[in-house]
Amino acid sequence: MRSASRYKATAAVLAALVVMGTVGTASAAPDAPGAGDGAAAGSQARPARAAVTGSAEFALPYLKDDDVRSFTFDAQAAPYSNPLPGIPTGLPTDARGTVKVSHYSAVDHRTITAVGRVDCLVTGPHTATLTAVFTEVSPGGPPWLGQRIGFSVHDGGPDGGRSADRVGFSWNGVNLLPGGTSEPPEAEVGTCMAPAPYAPVTRGGYTVRHADLLPRPDAR
Template sequence: MSSAVLRTAAALTAALAATVALTSASAASADQRQERPAYASVTGSAEFTLPYIKDNDVRTFTFDAHAVPYSRPLPGAPTGLPTDARGTVKVSHYSAERHITYTSEGQVDCLVTGPHTATLTAVITKVSAGGPPDVGKRLGFSVYDGGKDTGKSRDRVGFSWNGVNLLPGSGKGEPEDAPVGTCMAPAPYAPVTKGGYTVHHADLLPPPPGK
């Protein structure tokens, strides 16, 4: 075989190898983009227990929260915030003592995530008869996504009432619940017993160009 033919074959082989490498790199980049969504979200429904209370009540949180950065203009922040979000939160609490289920619903206004974790807040818009007077109040929630369940969920949730967000007061009366700001919530301290949550983490984004 002539040297010219050998050089041509070598060049073709090198070109083919480069094409394969570029294709593989592009595929890997695409996979990474798919694995790292542009916007954060928290979805799912689960029952959980309180580690410091032993009762037969059934407590459930359902989340459908999605980040919508810079979508809620505020005084002093006309472009909104990187933590702006939309969606719904539903709370269900069956009282074994009273044999009744109380429910409430809220509109999500803030969401921030880290790997496997999220905090979100929602303003309550509806409460069932006999439920707590929470309409118009912002409540905080936290989620830990423990990954795919293997017989027992490793997920956890937390929330901003029931004694974890109090104003100590001045000794003249019982401590009061402290106001909850956007995206404020305690650590996810309550173990999930049924169901689960999915946290899609995404870093907070800078303001859009020109804003």
């Protein structure tokens, strides 16, 4: 009788522990990573398409002058939207949008502007490279009409007024073809090709929304 009563007591304790463990697990589940509302919120927050937006002035670290240089980006990924010869599906890096360039020359007291059509965008966390084919250049500007130009962006995040963002671009000596006896020419820029973002932003800022490149529609 004593052993039977002891067995019943032990069974009762185990049953209580199982119930408590089940309740504890159920109450903790919503807070666990990837569970409950947290997972839904995370999936909703994850962007479907990459983008780079914003406008900022920047300084050249190797040149001190009073010029004012700025880029404005409004670029969004548009994967597999631009069929190419031999690539009828287009590319995962296809993109659309605009890039606007402005350069005020303190010596000449004039501003040169240019506008390009974005054709490629690749992002990583806080960083992006993009290219644009230029369709507008103001009088006296560089010979960019019809040319592809590369840009890079680093999104330094919230900074309380002192920007940690940076930009880079494929001219001013970073895309030359050395060799020969004459001044080295600039190389042709391919899609999404740009140097590291080496120029610190001095005013304004950029937002990089990262998203991984998508597989081909027929491979999903």
